[in-house]
Amino acid sequence: MNVRPRYFIETKDSLFFAVNTYYHPEDAVIAFLRYIPCVDGDRELNGTFYKKVDSNQAYDYIKKNHPNYLFDWNVENKKMMGVPLEDIKEIHSPIDRLKEIINDDSPNPFYEKVRLLANIFHNEANISYDNMGITGSTLARLEKVDSSDIDFIVFGLDNHKKARQLYGRLKDDKNSPLDRIKGNFWNKVYNKRIKDGSLSFDEFIWYESRKNNRGLIKGTLFDILSTMNSEDLSIEENVYYKQIASMKIKCKIIDDSQSFDTPSIYQVSNVEILEGPSINIEKIVSFTHTYAGEVINNEEVIASGVCEEVTHLENGKKTYNLIIGTTRESINEYVKLEKSPLYL
Incomplete structure (x- = not known):
């Protein structure tokens, strides 16, 4: 299936x-x-x-x-x-739903923006329509024309990187329909994503602005989401998980290649336990999109979440992750730079 x-x-x-x-x-x-x-x-x-x-x-x-x-x-x-x-x-397949919208010639202003976004990624980043899709309320046909965001998916890690790079180039191009997030749109995104004091409003804007995975198209918010294709998958299926305790660590990011995926995965080193059990953490794993692409290679970060024991059933080996997003709201669960970027 x-x-x-x-x-x-x-x-x-x-x-x-x-x-x-x-x-x-x-x-x-x-x-x-x-x-x-x-x-x-x-x-x-x-x-x-x-x-x-x-x-x-x-x-x-x-x-x-x-x-x-x-x-x-x-x-x-x-x-x-x-x-x-x-x-x-x-x-419901996001790929099939996007193709349905592309082939829909009804005068729906929301669908026109979805089509435009897909065509930009196809024509200017050379991403196949077979590697793009739409999710969220639009996939369920429950979107609201005047207020829904565009939850746009790019399939494949390399394709997703190309889409983000393209948006990064076009967001300040006056001739492009793609634009930076600005004004009251930032309030909408911040209030949707941050439910505690983990990031201040200005810190949130700093992090989001460098990711290039969220923007505006003709006044509508869009996300550039990532889902892996089969050739990207390196996830071990035969494992068993056990959540141990709340945990807070300081560490260095050494591999961010899957940081925009679901879940977001960061390989880490130089781990220092600030709170929680004395266990060697190998990965930070975020199940909330808020912290996708949040930090990058070689950055020193602070992460707070839940320590998870992973048992690899084929050989009995145990490894340990720090999990972020044990609930959708992710209260007191985050990853961010050790020092506020506002003072760097």
Whole structure:
């Protein structure tokens, strides 16, 4: 079954889940609940109103209505959320949805911007339409023309890098429809992404501005998201995870090649334990897009999250990661420069 991160699962009772991993158990797809039918919802599809749910609302809804959607898999003492195969109505592909929009000639101003963005990446970065897609509310056909962002996906690590580099060149080109984020758009993005005091407003802008993975196209926010193709995958499937304790470390980034993926992965060295168990951390792994591409090779950083033990079942070897984003809101979980970039 071809299901990758940022694909959507629609269930037989009209729930929409976002896929968030490359590997799944044999009888289910690991995914997180995003949209539920609701009489007072703010978006509509085929006569049914929907609302978007946060982490707490998602878990509460599933516990009440589909407790079997929370199950044991490969993480000790943690229930995974996912959809049993027999309850899947449709798997929504971001690639197919983008092609549908490209071929849609209706005068929809939101779709016109999606098409324009895809054509720019295709024509100027030489990225195939087969390696581009659209996710989020647009994939579920629940977008709001006047306020939804464009959650644009580029498949393949090299393709994603090309897209970011192109945007970095075009964002200050007066002849390009692509623009930097500015004004009140920064408030919208900051309030959506930062739910605690991990980054100040000005720090957030500094980090986001150098990533080149988020911008404006004719007044609409867009993200350039990354999902790996099969040739990029180096993830070990036969592993077992155990969350140990909260942890805070200081370390050096030595490999950021997968820092924009889902999850974002940073290889680290020179680890100093600031809080938590005395364990050698090899990777920082972020499941929240907020900290994708946040830091780069050779930077000294501070990271706060949860220590995770990884057991490699083939040989029994244990390694350890620092996890960021154990909830969607990622409270007190972050990675950032050791010293504020505002004072460098």
